[in-house]
Amino acid sequence: MSNSVHKRVIQIKTAEFFAEKQLNTDASAEETLDGLMEKIADAKAKLEEIKQEQYRIIEEGKARIIEEKQQWQEEKIRLVEEAKKEGYQAGFQLGKEESRKEYERLLTQANEIVEKAQADYYRTVAKHEDTILHLATGIAEKILKKKLSEDPAHFLPLVQSALKEMREQGVVKIYVHPSKYKAVLENKEELQELLEHDAKLSIYIKEDLSEDGCLIEHPFGRLDAGVDTQLDQIREMLEQLQQENRE
Template identity: 30%
Template structure:
């Protein structure tokens, strides 16, 4: 007959082995589940942080757009002032700028008309040399150059039988400024770019 003690001992060993097996299996399942849960938690945290970062980036982009829109007019005015200073320097040092400006203004004058060209006295000397031959004013019966201290450098007033052409620096800058401001007004009416 089987020895009850041996049977009990075998039963205890089998129970221990089975308990260790169950414990190991439970540990492995718990570890795997914990790992899965941890990875899922980490993924959710990562996605939440990534989404928050995207929101911050969009917010910063919006702030930059608003700031640029708010200061765009000032930047354009500053750029215009700098350009004006550079043009004034160029006008003083390059007589071709004056010749081109006068020629452009003369193109608006009706052919065959008598022309009285009012220029700053220093500019009158430069233009007089250019018009001395008469080749610079084809189709004009006469071009009279009048030194006029009221006209600023690189500007001119052209008096004809048909009226006055104002090609002063101030008038040209005013036209340019109005065009830039109109462009700015059109831009501010447009929706922001994404």
Template identity: 35%
Template sequence: MTLLSRIIKSHYTETHAQEKKIIRIKKIMNEQNESLFQEESVASDLNRLLMEANQKAEAIVLEAQKQADQVYLKIQEEVKQWDKEKQILIEEARQEGYLIGKEQGASDSKREYQHMLNLAQETMNQAKKEYQSVVEKSEFTILNLGIKVAEKIMNQHLDENEEDYLFIVKKAIKEAREYKNIELHIPPLHYSFVLTHKKELMSLFPRETEFYIYPNDELEGNGCVIESSNGRLVASVDEQLEQIRIKLQEILEEDLS
């Protein structure tokens, strides 16, 4: 599990921008002239939450490693038990050989002994293959589970702390502040709160801009969408975590191949 633990620790790397422009929320940097205490506090909270999510994901990895080791130890114990039974069978075959005839018994015992050795080796090889298969499959399961844990933590926090959600909206607007005729679409859960901060959000634009805020019940999670004549921009915890999951899975597949 060393690989997965390592890549989870570094999973907040840059993701490739495709049709949607994803807003990064892991490395929240205070830009020049944006040193307001409130934004610093929100950034600190979000970073702390992501660290907690990462720790939970690593705990899941360690637990899976522990379970895999227990399975492997059980297989080894079964092999040892089989080896004991094999020795008993060999001794019985040897004793029977003496009753039939020393020469024939020795020959039969030798063949029986070799047969038992082959069976033991096949059993061990099969156990190793099964162990490796379990580990490889669990890597992807743990990866997806870790991302879901992070997603749950972040979304629950944003549901309960609208100031932090507003911070994500601000980051999205700053990315689109050169756009014209802005439409901000947000989940109904946050509509009233964000609407009360419309004037504050409008101050983020360098010049007077048409700016509208709409509740959108089709939006899931705690993201927002900016529509404008310049294009479409998405800022979402769910989108970002999905990009992280895809990137980590690609790295994992490369390492296992």
């Protein structure tokens, strides 16, 4: 009887052992499966991260290419504009220099014309000494109540002396800066009225004067005036000169 009981106990323990072992095996397999699923999920997540990173890198590369292309276009435009500007400046400087030379040539030509006109005036007067003598004779006849009909040649030296005096003392020259030449020239008639009718007024350009500078040469010397006073100083100088001449 005791042997029968002992066998049942062994059989029961054996069954319990195998049942427990089976449970442990199932639990281990389940844990292994869960671990694999977790690793698979992690791998998928990392793969997705890699894909996102690749996409980001590609998009950044595209954006950088577009940006660099835009920068190159802007740089190309800037270089073209800069080249145009440099070319324009070079052309402008060349044109400016040519214009300055042409301006100086015209100034020289204008002054030469004035000088030639002045010389021609004196030559014309010299050619008509006989006519002037005739006019002077008529004036002398009225003033002195005496007709110089006996020998008009005696009056010729007086006329020649007067002409010489006119050349040396009857000319007033005004020198101004080129920027003020037009303004003074437009008032030449008004300035001329301040002088005697037989006085000769000439206006010249003098580049080395300051813009508001004015130089007046007259028989008694030289006067310095300025255009910035709107010709008042010139008028005053001429009036003073005329007064001294009359005295």
